[in-house]
């Protein structure tokens with residue numbers, strides 16, 4: 001099943017697109033998992049994600065475009081409430 005996530009940015013960074021390297025999410029060794037019940041909608045994960053693939057919505061919480069998330073873990077490190085944890089890709 002393919003899930004298309006609309007992640008228009010509030011910040012002035014280009015959104016990743018399919019290029020010669022393919023979908024950069026394929027490089028990922030670890031994957032961020034968000035518990036939106038814990039999320040306080042602070043937007044830090046969206047602001048700090050270097051790939052610009054996180055979108056935080058007031059109603060639904062944080063959503064990640066896994067096609068282009070590289071698994072760097074910055075979002076998990078900046079989250080003030082521990083709502084994001086990293087797991088091994090494929091777990």
Ligand code: SF4
Pocket residue numbers: 032048049050051052053054064068069070071072073074075076
């Ligand atoms: S792991 Fe890195 S690339 Fe993926 S959403 Fe978090 S900050 Fe962005």
Ligand code: SF4
Pocket residue numbers: 034038039040041042043044045046056062075078079080081082083084
């Ligand atoms: S950093 Fe954590 S609390 Fe803040 S919006 Fe992202 S998931 Fe929610």
